[in-house]
Amino acid sequence: xxxxxxxxxxYPNQSIALSGLNLHIQPKEFVTIVxxxxxxxxxxxxxxxxxxxxxxxxxxxxxxxxxxxxxxDVPLVRRRIGVVFQDFKLLPNRRVGENVAFxxxxxGARGREIKRAVPKMLQLxxxxxxxxxxxxxxxxxxxxxxxxxxxxxxxxKILIADEPTGNLDPKNAWEIIELLLKINRFGTTVxxxxxxxxxxxxxxxxxxTINRGxxxxxxEQGRYTLETPSNLKGASTSPATGKEAK
Amino acid sequence: MLQFWRIIQAGSRxxxxxxxxxxxxxxxxTVTLTIVxxxxxxxxxxxxxxxxxxxxxxxxxxxxxxxTPQQRDAFKAKLESDSNVTSVSYKSKADALADxxxxxxxxxxxxxxISETDNPLxxxxxxxxxxxxxxxxxxxxxxxxxxxxxxxxTSPPTYSGNRKTxxxxxxxxxxxxxxxxxxxxxxxxxxxxxIIFNTIRMAIFTRRDEIxxxxxxxxxxxxxxxxxxxxxxxxxxxxxxxxxxxxxxLLLGGGPKLGSYIDVQSTIAFFRSYPVLIVLGEMIIGIIIxxxxxxxxxxxxxxx
Numbered sequence: 001x002x003x004x005x006x007x008x009x010x011y012p013n014q015s016i017a018l019s020g021l022n023l024h025i026q027p028k029e030f031v032t033i034v035x036x037x038x039x040x041x042x043x044x045x046x047x048x049x050x051x052x053x054x055x056x057x058x059x060x061x062x063x064x065x066x067x068x069x070x071x072x073d074v075p076l077v078r079r080r081i082g083v084v085f086q087d088f089k090l091l092p093n094r095r096v097g098e099n100v101a102f103x104x105x106x107x108g109a110r111g112r113e114i115k116r117a118v119p120k121m122l123q124l125x126x127x128x129x130x131x132x133x134x135x136x137x138x139x140x141x142x143x144x145x146x147x148x149x150x151x152x153x154x155x156x157k158i159l160i161a162d163e164p165t166g167n168l169d170p171k172n173a174w175e176i177i178e179l180l181l182k183i184n185r186f187g188t189t190v191x192x193x194x195x196x197x198x199x200x201x202x203x204x205x206x207x208x209t210i211n212r213g214x215x216x217x218x219x220e221q222g223r224y225t226l227e228t229p230s231n232l233k234g235a236s237t238s239p240a241t242g243k244e245a246k
Numbered sequence: 247m248l249q250f251w252r253i254i255q256a257g258s259r260x261x262x263x264x265x266x267x268x269x270x271x272x273x274x275x276t277v278t279l280t281i282v283x284x285x286x287x288x289x290x291x292x293x294x295x296x297x298x299x300x301x302x303x304x305x306x307x308x309x310x311x312x313x314t315p316q317q318r319d320a321f322k323a324k325l326e327s328d329s330n331v332t333s334v335s336y337k338s339k340a341d342a343l344a345d346x347x348x349x350x351x352x353x354x355x356x357x358x359x360i361s362e363t364d365n366p367l368x369x370x371x372x373x374x375x376x377x378x379x380x381x382x383x384x385x386x387x388x389x390x391x392x393x394x395x396x397x398x399x400t401s402p403p404t405y406s407g408n409r410k411t412x413x414x415x416x417x418x419x420x421x422x423x424x425x426x427x428x429x430x431x432x433x434x435x436x437x438x439x440x441i442i443f444n445t446i447r448m449a450i451f452t453r454r455d456e457i458x459x460x461x462x463x464x465x466x467x468x469x470x471x472x473x474x475x476x477x478x479x480x481x482x483x484x485x486x487x488x489x490x491x492x493x494x495x496l497l498l499g500g501g502p503k504l505g506s507y508i509d510v511q512s513t514i515a516f517f518r519s520y521p522v523l524i525v526l527g528e529m530i531i532g533i534i535i536x537x538x539x540x541x542x543x544x545x546x547x548x549x550x
Contacts, residue, residue: 075466075467076464077464078464087454089462090459091455091456102460106463106464106466107465110247110248146358150463
């Protein structure tokens, strides 16, 4: 579903965000990416959503080779991937239903189609009753659900959740994670980044640890570990997966 | 089509959301379009006034009573050969008397002063010229010795009179007026371009979160740009309607009062016959100014 082959990203100021990163994520996987700030997580996501363009290497997502993307194709690429952020990024002057509908409007869906899809999606994220509320009337957890509904309304194959629980209390954070797991069960590949140790450890899903633009651990049922020199050494021959982890 | 409709909806919503900025931009655009139209009106009115005035001034050359028809025809042919001369018409003594009678129909005393048998009015050539300011060649022909002998000694030709300086003054005045109108139009077009540029720039800043989200959910570039373009075009459309109403009122209300000084009739007639054309013309100018400034603002501040 997602393939990074020796991907390097160097920003114009010469800082190296990713260096020769290899990553392979299967369809319907639930993968958590951890790493300290500046490790390269955000760059990884920006490369996926084509907000940034990789310097070298190969990126293939859902069969689409990112080297063949023209600027015209970028919106189409983004429509195939749902993204959820820490700060929700909802339109404050539009109601919940309108926020979710917005993603369909920009892609040219018909009004009738939108009217049918939006309530269904709100039901899925448990916000059927809030369709006509404004974002500011909702709790943080509810807002994140709206963002998830918007990300999912176009039925993307991949959902990227970039620190979705960063602004939430533990209870709301768990509800969001459970929602992501539910979405994953329906067949969507989920890519989660988080700093929340408890969540990572409780998930018992694949965990990829990034440090200085490289993958230093890749464990099938990983735990939250930030790199220290000792486990960095161990990571290069991670016995948990048997996979090569750079 | 559906996308186009959504862009129009979003643009209108933006217009209403920033009511103050929209009002300011529309007001400046209205002033600009009104000035452009007024400048156009006065330009065409002055042009037709000057044409009217210059059409009326013909050089009159009064002939001595002793001129024979052969001499007369030869003189006429010489005058007609001049490239600046458009027409030469002969007015006989009898015609001159008839004109005199018509002009003074109400004044018995003046009528009685001249009788059929004793007609002191000379026959004349009425010369119309292409350029009334360049009469030197006509003067030269008239002043040739054998032609000069044919002139009425008591009535010198009227081309060298005060009228030329008056006409010159009118022409200078109207040229000044036309230039002023053009300069003002240009200045105001620039001002409204800048104001709309700034309005759209502000709109881009206040809506940057929204733009980011649009990008995020996969909106195409033109779906994001469209509302800003339409919003700016809307300033032009609304301003054009107001400016058209203003200029129609000014012209139809104020025009007749100016009637005795300058010739606005042909302009009024033009306005009456083509109101749709004029409103459309103003709209097109407004839309061009609006979309141009909007595109400029977007190319600088809207990075997609």
